[in-house]
Amino acid sequence: MSIASWKRRHFVAAALVTVVCGVVIGTLLHPSSVSGQGPVRTAVLNAPLPPPVLGPDIVPLTNVQKLGKFLIYDNTLSDPPGYACATCHIPSTGHTGPSSQVNANAGPQPGVVPGRTGRRKPQTYNYATLSPEGPYFDNVAAAWVGGNFWDGRAPDSAAQALDPLVDPNEMANINQGTSAHPFSPLVVQKIQTRPYSDLFKQEWGPDVFTKYTPQQLYILVGAAMAAFEDSPEVNSFSSKYDASKFGVPPMHKYKLTASEERGRRLFFGNALCSACHSSTGLPVLQAVTNGKDTFTMYCFANIGIPRNPLNPFYQETDCTTNPLGCNALGTNFIDLGLGGNPNPAPNGMKFFHTTLGDIPQFNGLFQAPTVRDVDKRPTPTFVKAYMHNGVFKSLKEVVHFYNTRNLTTSDLPLRGKPSKNPINLTNPTTYAASLGTRKPIWGPPEVLDPTSNLVQTYMGYVTLNNPTGLPPSQGGQVGNLGLTDQQENDIVAFLKILTADFTKPNPIIH
Ligand code: HEC
Ligand code: HEC
Secondary structure, eight states, rough: OSSGGEEEGOOOOOOOOOSSSSSOOOOOOOOOOOOOOOOOOOOOOOOOOOOOOOOOOSSOHHHHHHHHHHHHHOOOSSSSOOHHHHHHBBBGGGBOOOOOHHHHHHOBBSSSTTTTTTOOOOOTTTTTTSSSSSOEEEETTEEEEEEEEOOOOBBBBHHTTTGGOOOOTTTTTOOOOOSSSOOOOHHHHHHHTTTTTHHHHHOOOOTHHHHHHHHHHOOOOOOOHHHHSSTTTTTTOOOOHSSTTTSSSOOOOOOOOOOHHOOOOOOOHTTTTGSSHHHHHHTHHHTTTOOOOOOOOOBBEOOOOBBBTTTTGGGGTTTTTTTTTOOOOOGOOOBBBGGGOHHHHHHTTTSOSSTTSSSOOOOOGOOOOOOOOTTOSSTTTOOOBSSSSSOOOOOHHHHHHHHHHOOBBOOSOSSOOSSSSSOOOOOHHHHHHTTOOOOOOOBGGGGGGTOOOGGGGGGOOOOBSSSTTOOOOGGGOOOOOOOHHHHHHHHHHHHHHHOOOSSSOOOOOO
């Protein structure tokens, strides 16, 4: 496999069909201050996570996929040793965080250096290799699409893998490269002495370790890891959904219950989930997956996730011991998503010029993750954290959020009709005015947080999806869906049948 083959997925814009993961553009914001934001609670700084267990192969792996698997489970590659990629991405949770307690207490995971912590929840790496090289602006999706990470800062999975190794809050090797092209000589040294080092020779020749420069060898590490992530062991398309008549190919091994079927109709219909969480709307993506649904469009949207008061990153303020990974803003920290992506898009376009967030139309946009495996957990009581900051702890909470983001407690209990008087989340002023004395069900969107000095950088743009809370009948997407409690439960029931391992892997045939 060549390095270049990892850059192969080049997507051509197809004809415009429907507006799907649309970017909401250009409402005017009048900055003003508003009080009333709840206090940030003291989060628990969790101890480093335990080492992962290397399980048996589920499918026959090619040489390079096998190498990638060994690398991803090698917990000596961090500095100090102790962390592997798989430490934060374990199979039994759908390749996200391994600890129920950390998920419940935080969401973001502790790094290998005690006391350090990341700012985000591990995005699953399942189906990440199918994300188009990006981010690029896609005319069909009417949105930025592609790349890896919540903020799209890696163009593809092979590039992505090189970042956690040198992230000071993750595997903590010293980066002797740049943000866009990281490089750790120590990692390159280590991989040459590991039991799996022969697999490098089998793949790239007996002289691989002398033929290539250390920088090139580091790139091969990422390519091998991405090869494993691209294998049917990870992208397995083996859920009940795939095994039903709706899968590709249709299998009829699983029949949806009445509730799951109602959930399916809502997901692809009135609840509008498929606008962002399905590849069926993007023909270029469907061509790569041979019609199988990735349950994401890999598009970026600002759905207005509130801040996570338990995000331990608020306490990561020690810039003396952790100059490259600290959070100088403390509790004022706002995660800008794509607007804080330090790396330019593949076409050279920048997501900010000189200061984070100074190109306002990117602020608050995060990549819609796949909803495959969102319910995968080792035991029924295991807590998973959802969204980029892990603020939500159950799928019911997630769906209730989509249904009621713009609602107040006076709209409860749910009556199955959209609220006629939704909160206007356009800016802090409209928020306060439209709320009046009513109580919001949710905290305000993180990017609208009036306690932050960064609100000023929005400079008149609102990237939030459906800020005024229009119901779907008037073109609104997120926030005021008018679903009943039962309909929320039906959508949750549908999400649960997207968990892998109901059948054997049912991979894409290339
Ligand atoms: C300390 C925990 C931790 C470790 C160790 C870690 N990750 Fe992650 N991973 C995360 C977090 C957190 C994110 C989301 C980060 C972001 O978007 O900024 C993530 C995101 C990803 C993604 C992006 C998925 C997508 O859909 O775009 C991939 C792929 C991935 N990790 C693979 C790896 C690999 C490969 C390694 C080892 C080289 C690794 N991770 C090590 C926590 C970790
Ligand atoms: C406008 C696009 C859009 C629509 C419509 C949408 N989502 Fe999302 N979804 C996103 C984005 C973007 C994120 C990540 C947001 C973040 O973390 O800030 C997300 C995150 C999620 C997550 C969390 C996954 C994880 O790994 O943490 C779930 C579950 C989810 N969505 C389910 C749904 C359901 C169910 C619906 C329909 C009721 C829906 N979404 C509608 C864009 C969308």
